[in-house]
Amino acid sequence: MKAPSLTVQILGGLIGGLAVGSVLHAVQAPGETRLVAAADAIGGVWLDALRMTIIPLVFALMVTGMARAAETAERGGLAARALVVFAILLLVATSLTALVAPALLSVWPAPAEAAAALRAAAAGGLAKIPETPPLADWLRAFIPANPVKAAAEGAMASLVVFALIFGLAVSRLDSPRREALVLVFDGIQAAMMVIVRWVLALAPLGVFLLALTVGARTGVGAVGLLGHYVVVITLMCLMAGALGLGAALIGGRTPPGELAAAMTPVGAMAISTQSSLACLPVMLTACARLGVPEGVRGLVLPMGVALFRITSPAGNLAVALYVAHLYGVQLGAGQVIAGVLVAALVSLAAVGVASSVTFFTTLVPIFMSMGLPLELLPLLLAVETFPDFSRTLGNVAGHVGVTAWAARWRGAGAA
Template structure:
């Protein structure tokens, strides 16, 4: 009598679990309203509770994970190679952000989302709207000079306080210095230090994998809360702008970045998308590059095959300063507001928009309502009233989710491309014939 073969246990991939959770959240969120209750509990409060728990769990991992990854990565790189790796990283980030802005500028000039019945659109701005008033309080008084603050935030007076306040740039700078001098240290305790940070990195990775088991539930709460709160009816007057911004973001994510992956990084874009799907979906639901960072690092290391040495340096830096989606959105939004007010921008003015968008996407990333602050700086540079930001508030949350996914994907592309230029094989590389490596 022959024994029957054991039944194979079916397990749905994490990105499919998250995708299903997002779909269910959209359906349920659209079916209920902010006042809907179940067993005496407001559904909106329940969604918020679930989403906040998951988001807090991800944020809890950020500080130890970033410090451990950068310090151990820097120690592995060594001081002699830092200049080369840092130069490549900054060059990639600058170029990819510039490409994103130019795509946004092209789309907004072709589609003209602010053209047509501009009076009807301008009439939707209500100066006494509490949401607009609150936003204007955050952005008034900002100027291009605020970009200089990025250098002040880079060197914190108290690194513990900077970490507690979520000022990633200061913590990253401290970690880079710590790792640099650890790599050059001749102390007998240097190896103990290195083992500690590498061990902490391994533990944080395991904790990230555990937290991500609850990702579908957390993502459901975050997306359901957003859909329930915003609805879809208010989108109609802004639909043309929404679709133009969305199209520009998708062109960058699914045309420009894959071309960079294939022809510069010599990797398979399709397999990189598959590797990054959980991180991109989580970025979409959380609208936070920093909160998604633990999962981004896991996907890039375990599924795309980038070394901890490279990803530990490139990704935390990217989550702080590389904002392709944000830069693109700033450009499209500023041009849209100019069109609504009937201002035909000259080439010189459009060039100003491009340059300010490029600088502010880096410089104001650590400020609350960062994209709106950056847009206010651009509006001031081309002489438009700040009240135009009121047009963006209806669609801002959904587009924020999309542009965060683009930001995260761009960071991951940087890690893979730089890894390949450093001679790493990765799991998604292409050989000379264009054939993908066997996994």
């Protein structure tokens, strides 16, 4: 009999942990405090083991990703313009999330009792949110005077900027040196991912222990809270996907009826596979149906699948804003802007990473740049399979939308 997938095992760990924790919460069993403290400590060790890989992994991904993106841009023409459009739409989608998600949560907040229990449980462990500094100091903070110190202190925003600049500098080196450096950082990335796979092998146990802790402190209210979280993140991902479709409707001047007919099989494939790559053949057919020249769809669409995940920074920032909402954290404008920039940059660079790894690789830098606690991330990973439907659906909408728009760019038809 085939063993359940890791996703199913993690989800099982979440359900089991919440169930056991809720029972402990209800019956107030003897020794409950010691048991919960032990579960929290062991689960925390597992989370720290995962967290230790993030800075070297993200830095290596940023360097290799930016170096390769710069090489693509140097080719000019359609590829360079597509990269610019990808970056702009990622920033727009993430910025829109920064405005809409807090507004949605103010109108429809998380279940009050469960959120209050989480806040009480986190008392003393929540990372302190710094006050927004003066504009000059805030801008200077993005350039690390000491990159090693920035890495040691977890100053993720400045570290990502340094990695971006370093990656661009690598792309300007002569071919032997460039290839040697990219190979080194690609090896670092591969080694970190091996460690991540080792740690994720223990994810069902780690999630069980952390879920037991949450269940013991919040009771069954945690279930309703996670359901609320799934709906909010799903809405933000679908909003980002709608922005991608807007590129086809407005930029590409595609009739709505034609776009809907072309997107129907793409959407069905996205929901059934939860993989943009698996949807590529169907997306190519959809773009051909919309009249996109073969030269355009053959270049822009594969580039989009590899680099352009419009729901990634939007959905990830929404996760950070949701956690801030749960803990009652009032984020300053500086923290939100830092989160937007880091989310967009990490999303553009973190390509070719397994989805189970991407969840932490892209979220931890955002959380660190905004000063948010990471303890809930394993629980949110366990239910990620539900908003992942909307992430894939939004991504394929963005891929087709930008490709349809690219068909109208000057000279695109001859590409």
